[in-house]
Amino acid sequence: xxxxxxxxxxxxxxxxxxxxxxxxxxxxxxxxxxxxxxxxxxxxxxxxxxxxxxxxxxxxxxxxxxxxxxxxxxxxxxxxxxxxxxxxxxxxxxxxxxxxxxxxxxxxxxxxxxxxxxxxxxxxxxxxxxxxxxxxxxxxxxxxxxxxxxxxxxxxxxxxxxxxxxxxxxxxxxxxxxxxxxxxxxxxxxxxxxxxxxxxxxxxxxxxxxxxxxxxxxxxxxxxxxxxxxxxxxxxxxxxxxxxxxxxxxxxxxxxxxxxxxxxxxxxxxxxxxxxxxxxxxxxxxxxxxxxxxxxxxxxxxxxxxxxxxxxxxxxxxxxxxxxxxxxxxxxxxxxxxxxxxxxxxxxxxxxxxxxxxxxxxxxxxxxxxxxxxxxxxxxxxxxxxxxxxxxxxxxxxxxxxxxxxxxxxxxxxxxxxxxxxxxxxxxxxxxxxxxxxxxxxxxxxxxxxxxxxxxxxxxxxxxxxxxxxxxxxxxxxxxxxxxxxxxxxxxxxxxxxxxxxxxxxxxxxxxxxxxxxxxxxxxxxxxxxxxxxxxxxxxxxxxxxxxxxxxxxxxxxxxxxxxxxxxxxxxxxxxxxxxxxxxxxxxxxxxxxxxxxxxxxxxxxxxxxxxxxxxxxxxxxxxxxxxxxxxxxxxxxxxxxxxxxxxxxxxxxxxxxxxxxxxxxxxxxxxxxxxxxxxxxxxxxxxxxxxxxxxxxxxxxxxxxxxxxxxxxxxxxxxxxxxxxxxxxxxxxxxxxxxxxxxxxxxxxxxxxxxxxxxxxxxxxxxxxxxxxxxxxxxxxxxxxxxxxxxxxxxxxxxxxxxxxxxxxxxxxxxxxxxxxxxxxxxxxxxxxxxxxxxxxxxxxxxxxxxxxxxxxxxxxxxxxxxxxxxxxxxxxxxxxxxxxxxxxxxxxxxxxxxxxxxxxxxxxxxxxxxxxxxxxxxxxxxxxxxxxxxx
Numbered sequence: 001x002x003x004x005x006x007x008x009x010x011x012x013x014x015x016x017x018x019x020x021x022x023x024x025x026x027x028x029x030x031x032x033x034x035x036x037x038x039x040x041x042x043x044x045x046x047x048x049x050x051x052x053x054x055x056x057x058x059x060x061x062x063x064x065x066x067x068x069x070x071x072x073x074x075x076x077x078x079x080x081x082x083x084x085x086x087x088x089x090x091x092x093x094x095x096x097x098x099x100x101x102x103x104x105x106x107x108x109x110x111x112x113x114x115x116x117x118x119x120x121x122x123x124x125x126x127x128x129x130x131x132x133x134x135x136x137x138x139x140x141x142x143x144x145x146x147x148x149x150x151x152x153x154x155x156x157x158x159x160x161x162x163x164x165x166x167x168x169x170x171x172x173x174x175x176x177x178x179x180x181x182x183x184x185x186x187x188x189x190x191x192x193x194x195x196x197x198x199x200x201x202x203x204x205x206x207x208x209x210x211x212x213x214x215x216x217x218x219x220x221x222x223x224x225x226x227x228x229x230x231x232x233x234x235x236x237x238x239x240x241x242x243x244x245x246x247x248x249x250x251x252x253x254x255x256x257x258x259x260x261x262x263x264x265x266x267x268x269x270x271x272x273x274x275x276x277x278x279x280x281x282x283x284x285x286x287x288x289x290x291x292x293x294x295x296x297x298x299x300x301x302x303x304x305x306x307x308x309x310x311x312x313x314x315x316x317x318x319x320x321x322x323x324x325x326x327x328x329x330x331x332x333x334x335x336x337x338x339x340x341x342x343x344x345x346x347x348x349x350x351x352x353x354x355x356x357x358x359x360x361x362x363x364x365x366x367x368x369x370x371x372x373x374x375x376x377x378x379x380x381x382x383x384x385x386x387x388x389x390x391x392x393x394x395x396x397x398x399x400x401x402x403x404x405x406x407x408x409x410x411x412x413x414x415x416x417x418x419x420x421x422x423x424x425x426x427x428x429x430x431x432x433x434x435x436x437x438x439x440x441x442x443x444x445x446x447x448x449x450x451x452x453x454x455x456x457x458x459x460x461x462x463x464x465x466x467x468x469x470x471x472x473x474x475x476x477x478x479x480x481x482x483x484x485x486x487x488x489x490x491x492x493x494x495x496x497x498x499x500x501x502x503x504x505x506x507x508x509x510x511x512x513x514x515x516x517x518x519x520x521x522x523x524x525x526x527x528x529x530x531x532x533x534x535x536x537x538x539x540x541x542x543x544x545x546x547x548x549x550x551x552x553x554x555x556x557x558x559x560x561x562x563x564x565x566x567x568x569x570x571x572x573x574x575x576x577x578x579x580x581x582x583x584x585x586x587x588x589x590x591x592x593x594x595x596x597x598x599x600x601x602x603x604x605x606x607x608x609x610x611x612x613x614x615x616x617x618x619x620x621x622x623x624x625x626x627x628x629x630x631x632x633x634x635x636x637x638x639x640x641x642x643x644x645x646x647x648x649x650x651x652x653x654x655x656x657x658x659x660x661x662x663x664x665x666x667x668x669x670x671x672x673x674x675x676x677x678x679x680x681x682x683x684x685x686x687x688x689x690x691x692x693x694x695x696x697x698x699x700x701x702x703x704x705x706x707x708x709x710x711x712x713x714x715x716x717x718x719x720x721x722x723x724x725x726x727x728x729x730x731x732x733x734x735x736x737x738x739x740x741x742x743x744x745x746x747x748x749x750x751x752x753x754x755x756x757x758x759x760x761x762x763x764x765x766x767x768x769x770x771x772x773x774x775x776x777x778x779x780x781x782x783x784x785x786x787x788x789x790x791x792x793x794x795x796x797x798x799x800x801x802x803x804x805x806x807x808x809x810x811x812x813x814x815x816x817x818x819x820x821x822x823x824x825x826x827x828x829x830x831x832x833x834x835x836x837x838x839x840x841x842x843x844x845x846x847x848x849x850x851x852x853x854x855x856x857x858x859x860x861x862x863x864x865x866x867x868x869x870x871x872x873x874x875x876x877x878x879x880x881x882x883x884x885x886x887x888x889x890x891x892x893x894x895x896x897x898x899x900x901x902x903x904x905x906x907x908x909x910x911x912x913x914x915x916x917x918x919x920x921x922x923x924x925x926x927x928x929x930x931x932x933x934x935x936x937x
Contacts, residue, residue, distance in 0.1 A: 010582050012339070015400055017338070018393035021389035022270065022349075023212055025270075029352050032356050032359045033356075033359045034219060035096060036362040037259075038095040038227075052815065052816050053075060053078040053812075055812035055813070056813040056815075056817065056871050057078075058872070058874045059809075077870075078817060078871075099215065103211070104214070107211060107214040111165055114174065121155060122152055142195070149173050151175060154175070155177040157177050157178060159178055160179045161193060162194065162197050163176075164200050164206060166206060168207045173198075188292045192292055195285075196283060199281070203281060205282070209278070212271055227260055235253055235257070251435075252431045255429055259430075272321050273345055276317075280327070284331055284332060296329045297325070297329060335401060336405070340410065341410045348422060349386060349419065350424075350449075352386060353384075355430070356382050356386065357380070357498075358430040361499050377492075379499055380492045380493075380499065384488050384491035384495050385488060387419070388491060391456070395457055396460060399465050400476060403469065404582065416454030416457035418453075420451065421453070424449050441506065441511075442511065445505045454739075458670050459487065459670055462671045467482065470568050470596070471578060474577050476578045482564065486561065486564050493557040501550075512544055534641050535640055538644035545725035549721070555782060556782070559727075559774050562774070563774050567767060569764075570768075597672050601661065602665075605660040605661035606679030607680075608657060609660075610680045610682070610683025612656055613652070613688070617650075620646055620649065639704075639718075647726050650730075651681075655733040659741060660676070662741040666745075670735065673738035678734075681726055685723060692711075693711050693715045810873075810875050810878065811933050813873065819926075822925060824863050825860075826919070832853075835848070835849060853908070858897070860893040860896070867882075868886050881922075882925050892915055896908055896911040
């Protein structure tokens with residue numbers, strides 16, 4: 001790369017700025033949030049609670065409900081009482097519709113509102129000779145506007161500015177009275193202000209801006225206010241009804257109450273940030289049309305001095321819709337202002353993506369689609385698209401600017417930290433990883449959000465730099481879109497895993513490290529005592545990998561993360577024809593060259609890791625050959641240990657390859673680490689496959705077979721699941737290896753000699769073989785399902801997780817029917833007591849009791865019938881008392897009515913005595929529910 005002799009300006013239009021995507025993300029966030037928050041409002045007000053009925057039925061909140069649940073009597077009765085299915089079914093669609101209609105009305109009313117009270121006098125009223133209009137028409141022609149906008153005047157505005165509103169096709173420019181006063185004294189200033197406003201029209205900013213404003217105001221009125229009022233009412237009612245239980249719901253309720261405030265801050269900051277960016281773009285556009293840059297200095301305040309005052313100024317700027325003047329002046333001559341990666345958009349995009357993911361996921365229980373692949377895809381794609389469109393586009397723009405201006409590319413670590421911090425911040429306001437506690441159960445899993453943010457930004461930075469350096473097309477957009485498409489696929493796979501498994505692991509401390517709760521899973525053929533820890537470790541890794549590989553997008557994402565960068569080594573070195581489309585100045589352009597790491601070094605590193613894997617696999621087979629009895633007679637445990645040890649050797653070989661390769665690639669450590677690691681996996685797995693398929697042919701390495709033979713199909717089927725896990729784990733260890741090398745070694749300038757033409761053919765041959773192998777194996781793993789015997793059937797049951805889920809189910813079961821049935825029993829007992837008191841006051845007490853006893857006995861029977869039809873108690877501690885309550889309730893009704901029919905007083909007395917026993921059973925149920933909810937939630 002040739003160093004630039006002087007700073008240059010790049011065309012900000014060459015690479016999409018992502019501001020439209022940021023506007024769109026706000027709209028998506030508002031619409032999705034309106035659906036889920038409106039459902040939550042119904043739940044808090046007691047109008048509808050479909051999720052509560054699912055929990056009360058004993059269904060896990062993280063699993064798809066059984067197909068026959070909707071047909072059960074208990075579920076239909078619960079839905080009929082606690083859920084307005086006709087309402088909750090169409091509400092997620094109706095509320096956004098109402099929101100859009102309301103926003104549409106506001107959108108068309110905003111221009112009239114801005115012109116209220118004489119604030120929008122038509123220009124013709126003041127421009128009697130038409131001179132001002134002719135000048136404005138001339139400026140519109142300079143700006144290239146297809147039609148002249150409508151002009152009005154606000155004579156009472158003391159600022160010498162203007163504002164444009166309305167919509168893109170029918171814009172209205174409001175000229176302030178002070179601006180018209182300066183037209184004759186400062187014609188250049190007048191021209192600059194108008195060109196700036198015309199730039200907004202030219203850049204199509206008006207419709208997006210005022211659509212967001214109208215939609216946000218409608219969202220506050222239609223959704224946020226009812227949501228906040230509903231939750232405030234829930235807090236008050238919960239405290240008044242059961243103060244002791246309030247402490248159980250305080251964390252979740254606090255977050256739900258703070259969520260509207262957080263969204264207000266988030267949307268306001270995001271909107272202000274986008275508007276500031278659009279202001280800078282409008283400034284640059286006006287400057288390109290000939291606006292005098294000196295007008296950006298007139299009237300501007302002096303820069304603040306002092307660290308504290310400057311920090312305070314930067315903080316207050318976050319809430320303004322216009323950037324500070326020194327930044328606006330700098331953007332005219334320094335394109336780096338528009339091509340940078342600020343921290344605020346990264347934080348906001350991360351937080352908004354998580355909120356969209358959480359709000360979309362909250363709609364699943366209402367439609368019974370929790371756990372379905374198509375629904376998981378629908379929930380995962382929008383947040384991935386948001387981050388890719390905002391953060392990914394910003395990073396790609398910064399890379400292009402850094403390469404062409406020979407300046408340091410942005411810090412991917414710092415930008416990634418901001419992105420990950422935003423995701424953690426957004427998750428903190430959702431009750432997915434905390435629920436009834438203040439902090440997440442396992443902070444290690446939460447840190448993964450930050451790690452993913454860093455890896456995402458780092459990969460996009462390095463891959464974009466790689467492709468920009470070798471691309472020779474007429475425009476830079478194709479390689480940029482290719483990089484962003486791969487990043488989008490990888491993020492989609494990540495969000496799929498996070499929303500299905502990650503939030504569960506983050507909620508329960510240590511669940512990922514011990515999914516069995518300290519109890520070893522039942523594996524047929526237990527090994528010797530000194531190998532039990534190995535079997536346990538293998539089962540733990542298999543359990544975690546099972547959740548990762550359950551994401552259909554995971555293996556394709558792992559493949560394209562290293563195959564797409566690898567294809568850059570197949571390009572021929574030519575002049576980059578896309579540079580004139582990006583640069584506004586011909587001089588000082590820094591021409592990107594083929595500053596790529598030598599593919600030979602990457603290949604040798606991979607072969608080193610693969611060779612070490614071969615040696616280690618042979619050592620494992622030789623060690624297991626000495627076992628007595630032989631591994632073939634030790635059942636599944638021996639097979640698990642062989643799979644675990646050999647898979648570990650391949651992963652370790654990949655880690656070695658990644659470490660060695662990343663040491664020689666300063667600007668592409670992550671890229672070459674991924675390539676070397678996956679290449680080493682292919683090499684190491686080939687050794688594993690060959691030695692296992694010919695087991696028995698080498699006496700010293702014979703493990704499971706006593707005869708020599710070629711068994712490729714059996715070995716492929718046996719290692720199909722481990723191979724998938726190896727590919728994913730190798731990606732993770734390669735990322736860690738690159739991070740360690742980057743932290744330990746500082747980049748230094750190095751002159752790279754382009755590879756001669758004769759080596760291009762060899763590079764293409766190597767890349768072709770690797771890509772064919774990678775795509776072929778991924779296709780085979782996805783298209784040919786692994787047999788049931790290839791993956792151990794290990795059921796993950798962690799006592800802590802089970803207890804928390806069960807406690808949630810118990811609370812839902814109690815609040816959606818159980819508590820009401822017990823309360824009805826107590827009310828009937830009170831009626832019976834009132835009847836007895838009335839009999840004492842009457843002269844003929846027996847007649848009073850006999851006449852009023854039948855309705856009481858009938859009600860006991862109804863309670864017994866409804867309790868029998870209700871969901872079974874989800875906790876074993878409750879079931880005996882609950883079943884006893886139903887039995888006694890039924891006996892009381894039966895014996896009482898039979899005694900009344902036959903006039904058998906002794907049966908009536910016996911029935912009345914059982915009422916006390918039923919009351920004791922009812923109290924036992926309530927006490928057990930309280931104990932479970934207090935101890936486990």
